[in-house]
Amino acid sequence: MTDPWIEITHSLLETLFGDILDGANVRLWDGNHWPDNGPAKATIVLKHPGALRAMFLAGSQVALAEAYLFDDFDVEGDLEALFDAAIAIPERIEGLGTRLDLARHLLRLPSEQIKRPMARGPARLRGRQHSADRDREAISYHYDVSNEFYQLFLDQRMVYSCAYFETPETDLDTAQARKLDHICRKLRLQPGQRLLDVGCGWGGLVIHAAQHYGVDATGITLSSEQLELANERIREAGLQERARVLLQDYREVDESQPYDALASVGMFEHVGSELLPTYFAKALSLVRPRGVFLNHGIARGGRATSPKGASFSNTYVFPDGELVPIHTTLETAEGAGWEVRDVESLREHYAMTLRHWVRRLERHHDEALQYVGEPTYRVWRLFMAGSAQGFAAERHNLYQTLLVRPDERGHSGLPLTRADWYREAAPGS
DSSP states (O other), X not given: OOOXXXXXXXXXXXXHTTTOSSSOEXXXXXXXXXXXXXXXXXXXXXXXXXXXXXXXXXXXXXXXXXXXXXXXXXXXXXXXXXXXXXXXXXXXXXXXXXXXXHHHHHHTSOOOOOOOOOSSOOOOXXXXXXXXXXXXXXXXXXXXXXXXXXXXXXXXXXXXXXXXOSSTTOOHHHHHHHHHHHHHHHHTOOTTXXXXXXXXXXXXXXXXXXXXXXXXXXXXXXXXXXXXXXXXXXXXXXXXXXXXXXXXXXXGOOXXXXXXXXXXXXXXXXXXXXXXXHHHHHHXXXXXXXXXXXXXXXXXXXXXXXXXXXXXXXIIIOTTOOOXXXXXXXXXXXXXXXXXXXXXXXXXXXXXXXXXXXXXXXXXXXXXXTTSOHHHHHHHHHHHHHHHHHHHTTSEEEEEEEEEOOOTTSOOOOOSXXXXXXXXXXXXX
16 A cells, blocks of 8 residues: 655655755655665655654754654764755745645644653753853753763864864874864963963863973863863873863952963853953953963854754754854954954864764764763764854854953064964974
8 A cells, every 4th residue: 555645745855855955865764765766975764754744844943953853854874965955945945825835735744743752852041141050051061961972072182172184184183182282382382371271171271281381271161070071181191280170160260360371262152242241351351461362262154044943053052152253252352452463264174173073973873872862962963063064164163363461561472473383393292
């Protein structure tokens, strides 16, 4: 007997995707393919006759993501390859008449009651947005998942931010070590100086700067799991006398003993646009005159578009995360008293970093399920693949901005050129 839902599904697939899948295809629950079963970069696997209804009836980014997270459909192959098609769908169904017709056809499909695992639900934060307590909840939601889970796809130092590739063939461990050194060179760290790493993760920069540049390094984080592993790694490296990680909000750092240098690597996105003046003013109060600050953060790109309603990222990945364009960052920093000395885009580097992470995570799928549930694994796979495509397509960018606090006479204390950043070897390495 012919499956009554196949004809409807084929018609819907033509409406939704037409010829925009570009080398991908769809496999239905009966094993047959649409538009054909030729070689494909990626295959969308519809798990039941109501899959398209679950994916598209609500018409939201979150509903489509949840249909993937909870296995109404799966993706085999290169998940990133499907994002161009997903982004093009709204243009294909523009117009009230088209959307109503699509909804009528979707409603003809069965409403499958798929059991939703409760291992990772959407973020439900309490209190005033970007208050200290709510920020702790937001950070814990993302980072306190499992150190062992993160170790499956990050480099050996567990650096969870954009790497720095000399060539596309550079391996991830090397590229992350180069990134840490690139930051230390930009800060022009010297033995005996004091460094503060704001949002230090698992302590990669703190350890690198203390080991190779002889500084006294303090890192702060709001993640209890990061805190424990970072300090364990500091002890294993024998650096307890000049490196430590504290559980502390950046707004709580003592200003009485200014630092020579500050770094913020991958934390900036959590601050919130309304608190950027507070963030940069606090950073200025934490460094001595002629002190430097390297701010490494994602920016909203020129081709970015905002989803209607809640986004997948804010719901399941980075609650309360906000991206601003680079001109907003620079203007706010200058308004707080910083002088902008250098801005470097690492957009392509982040696309490559994310692709490394996705491939490593996919290779460790079975092992990941020892630490997290399938929906959590899929959150990170979807988020990182989508982010890689976002950087490649210029919807996101990554900037390292070097700021300095001039002294009262306007002196920065910095060299006239960047030549010292590109020496062959780092001091002490």
